[in-house]
Amino acid sequence: MDGGYHWATCFFAQQAAEYAVKGLLVSLGREARGHSVYELLVEAGRLNVQVPGGLLSKARSLDRHYLHARYPNLYYVGAPLDYYTGEDAERALREAEEIVGFCEERVRKG
Secondary structure, X not given: OOOOOXXXXXXXXXXXXXXXXXXXXXXXXOOOOOOOHHXXXXXXXHOOOOXXXXXXXXXXXXXXXXXXXXXXXXXXXXOHHHHOOHHHHHHHHHHHHHHXXXXXXXXXXX
């Protein structure tokens, strides 16, 4: 983020959250597939993990970065670097940190 790669920050924040939730699911004995942080958290809920509603909202927000931050040809004009701001990157990092923290805490509890 410090180098101005806001699009990359958003993408990697989504990836961190995705893999944290996948780790949570694997720790519960469930194979984790897909890339939607939201859907992965919903699956955790089906396994009796109490997922706060606010976390689901943050997951939806992060999911928006999975494709658009990665692929320059998704935009009619320009590339991801033209559309992502420092504010976007900061928000994505906060969202990912909260989801990763939730998953780490839940895995520690067993």
